[in-house]
Amino acid sequence: MKQITFFLDFISPYAYLAFKALPQALEGLSYGVRYQPVFLGALLKAKQQMGPAEIPMKREWVYRQSQWLAQAQGVRLDLPAAHPFNPLGLLRLAVASDPQGKPNRFVCETLFRHVWEGGQDAADAQRLQALTAELDPARDPSSDEVRDQLKAHTDDAIAQGVFGVPSYAVDDKVFWGLDALPMLRDYLLGGPWFAGADWDAAAKVPVGMARSASGPRSA
16 A cells, blocks of 8 residues: 655645545555644745745736635635735644654645635734634644654655656655646556656756846846
């Protein structure tokens, strides 16, 4: 049985949709899933990237596309009152719910619904307090232990080559995005493409041009 690590941040609508789609996408396969909360902001900083919601026109597209994808999947998705927001309170609550910092599916679903159902303020302090009481974590989400564990989860993701969410790590491979679920399924089924040279060859393509702050330049 293959073990999948699902890297997620509750701020991402695509992580929410992938979380909802995963059971059906991998139906009939033998696998286990560990859910690993990571701070997307730190992933982006480590890779010197801007988040989709930090680019005005892309931000609007993300909201349109995620709502369309949700209705196509038959999933409820209400945009929160403000987005992006600070997800650290939710991430720490998820980590605090498990001794190893790997929340179960029920906890993750509860946190995703907090953000993506009802159109409310996902970072509201009173709502977070009520959610904490509902989940009743074994550890204090504001403790140094939990904070350090979330950082360790994020650092571990970066070390594995994760650059965004949702991502799924299995064996030595990382798959990124909601639209990577069919590719993940094919790998778990032993698809012959993965035994060829193309996976590794992708990392060896020379860079023909790189952009600087002043514009494009030759590499």
